Amino acid sequence: MSVFRSVFGVYVHVPFCSTRCGYCDFNTYTAGELGSTAGPDTYLDALEVELEMAVAKLTEAKSQDSSHPGPRPADTVFIGGGTPSLIGADGLGRVLTGIRNTFGLAPDAEITTESNPESTSPEFFDALRESGYNRISLGMQSASSSVLRVLDRTHTPGRPVAAAREARAAGFEHVNLDMIYGTPTETDDDVRKTLDAVLDADVDHVSAYSLIVEDGTAMARKVRRGELPAPDDDVYADRYELIDARLRANGFDWYEVSNWAKPGGECRHNMGYWVDGDWWGAGPGAHSHIGDHRFFNVKHPARYSAQIATGELPIMETETLAQADHHTERVMLGLRLKQGLPADIFSAAAHREIDRHIDLGLLHRVGPNVAVTDSGRLLADGIITDILLAEDTAEDSAEDTAEGAGETQ
Template identity: 45%
Template sequence: MPHAESPTPTTRGRALGVYVHVPFCSVRCGYCDFNTYTADELGEGATRASYADTAIGEIVASGPAGGGRPVETVFFGGGTPTQLPAGDLVRMLRAVDDSFGLLDGAEVTTEANPDSVTPQSLATLRAGGFNRISFGVQSAVPHVLATLERTHDPAGVPQAVRWAREAGFEQVSVDLIYGTPGESMDDWRTSLEQAVALEPDHVSAYALIVEQGTAFARKVRRGEVVMPDDDETADKYLLADDLLTEAGLGWYELSNWARDEAAQCRHNLLYWHSDDWFGIGPGAHSHVAGERWWNVKHPAAYAQRLAADGSARHDGESIDAATAHVERIMLETRLRSGLSVSALGDGARSQVPDLLDRDLVTLGDDRLVLTRTGRLLADAVVRQLVD
């Protein structure tokens, strides 16, 4: 696959990425509020067989708006991108390269469920330019997976990871969820220990959030399941940090740990640094040059809009300086690299001594960085800096 020349540091400017949304899942998990659909929820014009060609149409139409900047990261998310044939994912990636230009050494990720890949599909993806894969493992404990309505057998995860390594993927990431109702500390320790045993380059561990409008939220409201309290959730975060750190994975964002700097997810860092990205697919969001916009959500409407107008854009907004400032504080505070104190206003800077006294942050080289205690109270720290 041809690649664009790498820009010099003085000409690079804001990094550019592409997110490709694949809205298909074999089963819709009750806790999920992502824009995803099972096959029987979709009508004509939104089939898996036709999806790649539809998305390629949007990629081709979006390319000129990239302004000639090569793409540094591509991320296929969902849904489960690997519900589509590997060849279709490769065709979409090729369209990104043809329309935007891929930077030499670009990070190209696909999410995958452990039971949605084969040695053959992984080999096709790797040969087609994918170099990073993120497996949605969530838990290694069957009863926890059942509560989450995940369909894969945890016993098959090591095999999927081995296949990815054998196919030549440079980076393998594992996604975990903690705080599921009924999950004990021992259950969570088991999931962490089995994740570490996979020797991943990267681990994401997120607390389960009850999203309004989901089946899971309705169960909580009816008292059918009980969410853990904040102290238990904090203890599980600390356990994750302990075990992952002992395994040589360092935190670089509140919920993400990596083997080294090269293993950090460059695409997510692009989000956290408020760089630019184009979102492809139904419901996908874009953020370019101070403008944010998003596509129509339903896959059938998405396909129809593209066919009729050449654009699936639903709405958008301009990001003013005040909003950009608040978002910078919210996002960069989450990072181990921290937030520049000089970027704060006088009111926020006046809060720094209190945050230092309470051992919520450290300060060095003009960077405000959360302590371990501060990570547990990150939202409160952000509120103090924003207010």
């Protein structure tokens, strides 16, 4: 029987950006790359139809399998990109209306949109609040103009703080700022300057991600040519500890390795991802996870709209997840959370590896759970790999033993 989670989210991908940042490998397109046939109006028309077809598909699944929950009101909504604010408050209002008219919204739904600070204003935030949004995530990245230039970001250093204050003034209780650390040429003082700005903005959530130089990006080409230094793992660790110490000294606490919040400010939508929840992803390239099925849409906006025009969902590929896949994903994501995971979900082989990491001070037991320590956060990915590898090795060994026993009978 399929395993379904109780919390349900809707993610909408807005694929538009005014410029392409040198480090970004997301599914985004500038106006020059798209031309006039795949702009925001065409996208919004197609998105509304996809939402209708999604509900129809889930309703049909329910009719064929009574254990399937069918379509559910969204507990969380997250509009990401790309740059969602480029479609304006009217466009974002239309997106939310489409979700409300199809899936519906839970009474206490968390409704978030990402925004580029440069494409926002007090009027923009007022209109979003009026349409029903209650959480804003702003791309700050850095308060250093030199770092922003390396990242090819177009906003001015002070604009994210001003935008956060405007969102607060419009009635948004929950406001997030995204940071990137470890950018080539960045200094400790640049990070301190960014943290000063974050704290001055009076937000209740901060996401801080180490820069990943992705293959195929403009930044990767600059690093390969020697125009920029390659990122350094030791620098990443030092910057992370600097960020963590400063945020925790000012009322924030980490709840996921790269995310800090004041009490009550945690992102419920992202928590749904991290606890192996269900969500429908709409828009070009959006990924979905429903029960034992994971699938994603075609990436290019023109192809996305064209496929919807034929009356078909724009799904490009579907994968059926076994219980072992659910376990792997639960461990990969859940051990990044401060709360960790229940100890009883792990095999004997995993517990031997867990005990080894406890002896090293990288894991600890918190009631019935196993969780990373403060030191362990810096090595979380490696710890998770060690545990999963131990489980896989033990499983392979058991299978080999069983096969050998069969051959001798």
